[in-house]
Amino acid sequence: VQLQASGGGLVQAGGSLRLSCAASGRTFSRDDMGWFRQAPGKEREFVAYINWSGGRAYYSDSVKGRFTISRDNAKNTVYLQMNSLKPEDTAVYYCAADLGGSGYYSQPPEYTYWGQGTQVTVSS
Numbered sequence: 049v050q051l052q053a054s055g056g057g058l059v060q061a062g063g064s065l066r067l068s069c070a071a072s073g074r075t076f077s078r079d080d081m082g083w084f085r086q087a088p089g090k091e092r093e094f095v096a097y098i099n100w101s102g103g104r105a106y107y108s109d110s111v112k113g114r115f116t117i118s119r120d121n122a123k124n125t126v127y128l129q130m131n132s133l134k135p136e137d138t139a140v141y142y143c144a145a146d147l148g149g150s151g152y153y154s155q156p157p158e159y160t161y162w163g164q165g166t167q168v169t170v171s172s
Contacts, residue, residue: 056166069143
C-alpha cells in the first residue's frame with residue numbers, strides 16, 4: 049500500500065500549487081483522507097480533510113478560504129489546491145488515509161497510511 053504525494057515546489061507569495069496524492073496497492077474510495085504539513089522544528093499539523101464521498105471537507109483556520117481539498121475516487125487520488133500562498137505555508141505536505149473514521153480527523157494518530165511528503169516552499 050502506497051500513497052504518493054506530488055506537486056510541491058517553489059512558488060512566490062500569492063501564487064498557487066496543486067498537490068496530488070495517488071494511492072496504489074489498495075482502493076481508498078471508501079476511506080476519509082487528510083492533508084497535513086510539517087515545517088522545520090514544528091509538529092505535524094492538520095491542513096484539510098475530506099470524507100470518502102467528497103461530500104464533507106474541513107480545513108484548519110490558517111488555510112480556510114485559500115486551500116481546497118478534493119478527490120477523484122475513480123483515479124484513487126486526492127488533491128489539495130493551494131491559492132494565495134504565504135511564506136508561512138512553507139512545509140513538507142503529507143497526505144494520509146483514515147481507515148477508522150472515528151471523527152478525530154485533525155489528529156495524526158487517526159490516520160493509518162501516510163505518503164512520503166512533498167516540499168512546498170513559498171518565497172516572500
